[in-house]
Amino acid sequence: MSFFTKDGEVRALDGVDFSIESGRTLGLVGESGCGKSVTALSILRLLPKHSGRIKSGEIWFEGTNLAHVSEAEMRNVRGKRISMIFQDPMTSLNPVVNVGSQITEAMHLHEEISKADANARAVEMLTLAGIPNPGMRLRQFPHELSGGMRQRVMIAMALACSPSLLLADEPTTALDVTVQAQILELLLDIQNRFAMGVLLITHDLGVVAHHTQEVAVMYGGRIVEHASTADLFRSPRHPYTKGLMNSIPVQQKHKSRISAIPGTVPSALNWPSGCRFRTRCPLADAQCAHESPALLPVGPGHAAACFKM
Amino acid sequence: MILYTLRRLLAVIPVVFLITLILFLLIHLAPGDPITLLMPEDATPEMIEEVRIRWGLDQPIWVQYFNYLSLVVTGDLGMSFKYGDPVVDVIFSRLPATAELAIIAMIIATIIAIPLGMWAGAHPNTAVDYAGGLFGFLGISMPSFWLGIMLILLLSGTLNLLPSSGRDNFGITDAPITGFNVLDGVLRLNGGQVLDALKYLAMPALALGVNMAGMLMRVTRSSIIDVMHEDYIRTARAKGAPERRVLWFHGLKNALIPILTIVGLELGALLSGSVIIETIFAWPGIGSLLISSINARDYPLVIGTILVYTLIFVVINFVIDLLYPFLDPRVRLG
Ligand SMILES: Nc1ncnc2c1ncn2[C@@H]1O[C@H](COP(=O)(O)OP(=O)(O)O)[C@@H](O)[C@H]1O
Numbered sequence A: 001m002s003f004f005t006k007d008g009e010v011r012a013l014d015g016v017d018f019s020i021e022s023g024r025t026l027g028l029v030g031e032s033g034c035g036k037s038v039t040a041l042s043i044l045r046l047l048p049k050h051s052g053r054i055k056s057g058e059i060w061f062e063g064t065n066l067a068h069v070s071e072a073e074m075r076n077v078r079g080k081r082i083s084m085i086f087q088d089p090m091t092s093l094n095p096v097v098n099v100g101s102q103i104t105e106a107m108h109l110h111e112e113i114s115k116a117d118a119n120a121r122a123v124e125m126l127t128l129a130g131i132p133n134p135g136m137r138l139r140q141f142p143h144e145l146s147g148g149m150r151q152r153v154m155i156a157m158a159l160a161c162s163p164s165l166l167l168a169d170e171p172t173t174a175l176d177v178t179v180q181a182q183i184l185e186l187l188l189d190i191q192n193r194f195a196m197g198v199l200l201i202t203h204d205l206g207v208v209a210h211h212t213q214e215v216a217v218m219y220g221g222r223i224v225e226h227a228s229t230a231d232l233f234r235s236p237r238h239p240y241t242k243g244l245m246n247s248i249p250v251q252q253k254h255k256s257r258i259s260a261i262p263g264t265v266p267s268a269l270n271w272p273s274g275c276r277f278r279t280r281c282p283l284a285d286a287q288c289a290h291e292s293p294a295l296l297p298v299g300p301g302h303a304a305a306c307f308k309m
Numbered sequence B: 001m002i003l004y005t006l007r008r009l010l011a012v013i014p015v016v017f018l019i020t021l022i023l024f025l026l027i028h029l030a031p032g033d034p035i036t037l038l039m040p041e042d043a044t045p046e047m048i049e050e051v052r053i054r055w056g057l058d059q060p061i062w063v064q065y066f067n068y069l070s071l072v073v074t075g076d077l078g079m080s081f082k083y084g085d086p087v088v089d090v091i092f093s094r095l096p097a098t099a100e101l102a103i104i105a106m107i108i109a110t111i112i113a114i115p116l117g118m119w120a121g122a123h124p125n126t127a128v129d130y131a132g133g134l135f136g137f138l139g140i141s142m143p144s145f146w147l148g149i150m151l152i153l154l155l156s157g158t159l160n161l162l163p164s165s166g167r168d169n170f171g172i173t174d175a176p177i178t179g180f181n182v183l184d185g186v187l188r189l190n191g192g193q194v195l196d197a198l199k200y201l202a203m204p205a206l207a208l209g210v211n212m213a214g215m216l217m218r219v220t221r222s223s224i225i226d227v228m229h230e231d232y233i234r235t236a237r238a239k240g241a242p243e244r245r246v247l248w249f250h251g252l253k254n255a256l257i258p259i260l261t262i263v264g265l266e267l268g269a270l271l272s273g274s275v276i277i278e279t280i281f282a283w284p285g286i287g288s289l290l291i292s293s294i295n296a297r298d299y300p301l302v303i304g305t306i307l308v309y310t311l312i313f314v315v316i317n318f319v320i321d322l323l324y325p326f327l328d329p330r331v332r333l334g
């Protein structure tokens, strides 16, 4: 997947491959800028129309390749069978439309449903999302709600049509730590109830450890390690994953930002040759500069892309 | 909402006071003693002094202002020299013509500008956008009086399609119902009157409206381009909303907020433009009244008309302020 900008081709994603079973949660972790959001947006084909393009690849969902369906069919998938929760609840809700209309919108788009029934279901969703006084909230506008409440509205909105896959793009990054935990608990509770598949995007390994069964670690638009959560934390194989683990703050009081790996993510306009992590990798040698390591099995259900394991 | 309205209303009062003060000072500072204008050449100083006292012109200026203000507040703007009627009556008989012209011009501008701006903004840097941009550029750069004259030359002169002057009333001599000819025609269920009224309105309203349309189109375009980059637009798409709905519901609802501001500003420009347009098209509104009263040195009428113009301006802004909370729920608290 690439963005075509005036500065050249931004190769944001390259050979990203994973699958999510219903009822399970896959964590997608990586530093900011490594392509997590773009991955989620690609699944829904919501990339900027003019610059973003999926050059090749397949997106299989319930037996259909979403990469090849028409825009009209894609609209039937969005909001109905696959929903997305965005990172910033402050800007992701329409400021001039009331909460009730925003939640019932997907119902009216995808189903024949009366206004009263839709409102009743919206109240149900808000209750499920842990919002007190849901009947009153329907008439409120986003600016009347706190950040945590808005994210709960986003969740209610995403669940409106009981999707089978939920893409949660850093759903708690913009929130207070205490609220973060509540929202994640809520998401997983709802997931269990509806047997949804969830793609939980985060840059926080702590979140991954507690809330996922399976993890894909991303770096530079590629998946560099993929394992069950237990395996990954027991025996991380890729130097990048190890770097991430070392950078988890011992005290989890404040927001944990991954920053302990020296250097910064190189620009997607101009990746280093060979392994994209080599510029920051303590183990890099000549081979890493010449060849791209493939994601190869290193154990049952565990794969990593590195020559130095 | 009531509190908001009251607060807006309170903000208007000092503005109106300031306007009357400025008008009063302008008259006061104008060269020439009003007494000498009123008195015969051979009046004795005693006679002049007596008149000065009778008219209260011997009193301090702030007392004079207060006297003037108390008359204005009761709706007394004096007598017109030219018509011999109260200034207020003369102005009110002309007001509907100006209001009708301005409203039709505004409707024309909005109907052209908003769809065109939305269309251009939804497809930036395409042929549609460039065509819209060209229209906006021409609309803004063509002065309305020039456009008015061109329309007269083409549609009245060469093609002989539309009347070039006046505001005929389809031969109906009954007392007007609202004074708005189009509306009166509708209320009387008289299609002929409606058509006739529109025929007379067409050119002056177009000349006035195109200018506003140019500006409004540009603002609509840039406003919708900004809005379409917002996160909540992506949220709407992620729900499966078709692009039509994303643009015309989620997009327009947000884009209308800056558009309303420009409508308010442009209505002011449209009012001042109407003074010239009314003169060109011999439109019997308060714009042509202002020009003719200036030519006739009918000072009470000149001052009265200017005062009414400024009041209209204030009222428009007040109404615009009242409309904001309907478009933007965030305003209600503020
Ligand atoms: N609209 C865009 N145009 C060009 N490049 C983009 C665009 N959106 C994202 N990118 C690039 O794609 C890469 C991945 O971004 P993103 O998926 O947002 O990262 P994150 O992992 O933080 O969610 C970044 O290098 C970013 O600069």
Ligand SMILES: [Mg+2]
Pocket: A036, A037, A038, A087, A169, A170
């Ligand atoms: Mg992101």
